[in-house]
Amino acid sequence: QITLKESGPTLVKPTQTLTLTCTFSGFSLSTSGVGVGWIRQPPGKALEWLALIYWDDDKRYSPSLKSRLTITKDTSKNQVVLTMTNMDPVDTATYYCAHGTVQGSSGYYYYSYWGQGTLVTVSS
């Protein structure tokens, strides 16, 4: 049974750095083909993909946010950490981590399992 759960601050001030942790169970991020991604959703708006880390430590970032994002993993702790620098009120959103599932041998990933999400508000 695969589960994921996000944790981190609920309120950050503008210009601060946000650090979110995804703690998961039911799979290992050292297993070939596995990935963990981050997706966010501003209140009342659509989903926006942020980043993905692969089992081999390869990483992908949203081009529009790449300069502000860092994704890392701690395989021994079953955790993935996302940091986002220079937070702004427009970054207020629910942040989700999700299990990236590869479609066959294609190398293309969709998201089969999602955490419950954590709402982060950016305000002074």
Added chain:
Amino acid sequence: AIRMTQSPSSLSASTGDRVTITCRASQGISSYLAWYQQKPGKAPKLLIYAASTLQSGVPSRFSGSGSGTDFTLTISCLQSEDFATYYCQQYYSYPPTFGQGTKVEIK
């Protein structure tokens, strides 16, 4: 980035109705398309991947079709628990992108 456009943005339907949602990609994505269902205050739930493959545990009243740029999600007989917002997502190229969502409301 590939733009995903869903239509309609919202629809009203009754229990038992057949509902179809359309998703169009700004360029070809083969069959690398997923559909998600999201209820208020909850995380998205994967319904379909590879454009037409039903995720394990998802009721068979849900189906997906299409390839290239045009895709559809069909709910054959709408149930009360199906009232939600639906998103398509392409995963053919980075960054993965989502449609703006289609809200299915009770008529």
